[in-house]
Amino acid sequence: MATKIYLNYIKFICLFSGLIIGFSSCSNKPYQTLFEPNGNITANQPNNFTIAGVYKIKPEDILQVRNLQNIKFILEDVNTSASSSQGSGSNAASQAYPVEQDGTVALPVIGHVAVAGLTRQEASKAIEDMYRKKLIKDPIIEVKIINLKVSVFGEVRSPGNYALVKDKTTLIDVLGQAGGITDKGNEKRVKIIRGGTVNPQVTEINLSELESLTNPAVIMQNDDIVYVGQNKRAVRNDKIQNISTIVQPTLLLLNTVLLLFTLK
Known part of the structure; x- marks a missing residue:
């Protein structure tokens, strides 16, 4: 009787192990694909x-505008603490300006500047020209697209x-x-x-x-x-770990059950 139970136990373990390995392989498949x-x-x-990988500004973009030459004409009251770590010098300040649906950005003093369709460098040049004409002698404008x-x-x-x-x-x-x-x-x-x-x-x-x-x-x-x-090594190690995590307590339980049967 004990021999028959033992043989049945062995068959069950083989079948169970095959199912565990199969399910473990399937569970890893979605991750790998x-x-x-x-x-x-x-x-x-x-x-x-552009083909060269340079971005062109479009409506709803957010621009960060800096006047590296003289900040007081553009950003008099802006809290610059958040941007000080990003600046090109301690005198630089910045603020976010959204590009409107008509492709313009509204800036202090000079008003709306058309920037949609321009690269970052082209927008910087356009804003510089506007400030040079209306207010600042030698502006150095830096534009970043922060969104x-x-x-x-x-x-x-x-x-x-x-x-x-x-x-x-x-x-x-x-x-x-x-x-x-x-x-x-x-x-x-x-x-x-x-x-x-x-x-x-x-x-x-x-x-x-x-x-x-x-x-x-x-x-x-x-x-x-x-x-x-x-990588393949990590995937293999994860599979082994998953199988081991599932199989070990199950084998322990089955061994306990078998031991109880053999003691009867």
């Missing part, structure tokens, strides 16, 4: 970027949203801001998701190849998502 490529990203996606961002998550040290405050920000720049790829990360399959919810497209970048640095897709665009998945 997250953002699988379904198309190619070109350098000229419709995201208000542009990239989301980074997966196997990086500091996942989160990162602002695109300079032109031609690259994938390497953004990963650097996120603290770099962890030991579990797969640098050969870094995914960039672009196009929003209407037309999302995914491309994979192999950072172990030098050619990836010249790929136009690595120039970040507004609302890009960067995802770093796990």
Whole structure:
């Protein structure tokens, strides 16, 4: 009787272990196929970027405007404590100005300036010219577009949203801001998701190849998502850990039951 119970026990353990391994493999599948490529990203996606990767201002953008030469004519009463760490000198100040639907931005003294369709440098020049004509002798205007961002998550040290405050920000720049790829990360399959919810497209970048640095897709665009998945070693270790976590207490329980049967 005990031998028959033991054989049944062995059969059950084999079947149970097979099911556990199968379910563990299936549970990891969605994680590994997250953002699988379904198309190619070109350098000229419709995201208000030029072919060279330089952004053109559009309505509802938020501009940060600085007069590096003389702040008192533009931002007399602005609290500059929040922006002092970003400045190009202790005399710089800034404030956020929204671009209106007609493509203009309203600035102190000079009023509305048309900026839609201009790059950041072109907008700086246009604002400088207006202040030079109306108020300031030698203005030095700096413009930043502060609402542009990239989301980074997966196997990086500091996942989160990162602002695109300079032109031609690259994938390497953004990963650097996120603290770099962890030991579990797969640098050969870094995914960039672009196009929003209407037309999302995914491309994979192999950072172990030098050619990836010249790929136009690595120039970040507004609302890009960067995802770093796990490497094979990390995936394998996770599977083993998951199986071990589930199987060990189950085996302990079954061994206890078998022991009770054999003692009868």
